[in-house]
Amino acid sequence: MLLWVTFGWTLYRSDYTFEEKKYLFIFAILMTIPPLVWGLTQVLILFTNKDLQLHSVGHVNHSAIYLCIITSVAFSLLINQLKRARQKYIFTTSLLLILFIYCVILSQSRAAFGITILLISFMILLSSLTKRLKALLLTVVGVLLVCIIFVRPVKVIEKQILSQHTC
Secondary structure (H helix, E strand, O other): OHHHHHHHHHHHHOOOOHHHHHHHHHHHHHOOHHHHHHHHHHHHHOOOOOOOOOOOOOOHHHHHHHHHHHHHHHHHHHHHHHHHOOHHHHHHHHHHHHHHHHHHHHOOOHHHHHHHHHHHHHHHHHOOOOHHHHHHHHHHHHHHHHHHHHHOOOHHHHHHHHHHHHO
């Protein structure tokens, strides 16, 4: 914890430009992809793991928390690109965001999934985007939740229903 607080404070106090700080975020997002590809390969192709795990992070729960953090970082980068209206970055960041949300769902962590949805919703509401764009993004989040809940109950939802029935 001390390391990350110190890192954030150092980054805040540094003389880096916005573009240089943006590339630190992009680098953090892109460095998640290689272990994520291997974790997805183990879960979806090799069937050697039943839960998504990033080997560079460790335990399944830690991987889910890390994916939650990276999803919110990717979403903040997307909001930034929406404000600047850079089409080439919007498409790429949107695809990465969809991949990360899918992986949070695949990780089967109810807490990470709930926090991810809350973080995205709060970032939308607290951003300086136009009201119309905020409404559109919140609608997309709502449609995502409806699709997850009503189309096919994924493991996160099934786990919660099972937990409620055992009480």
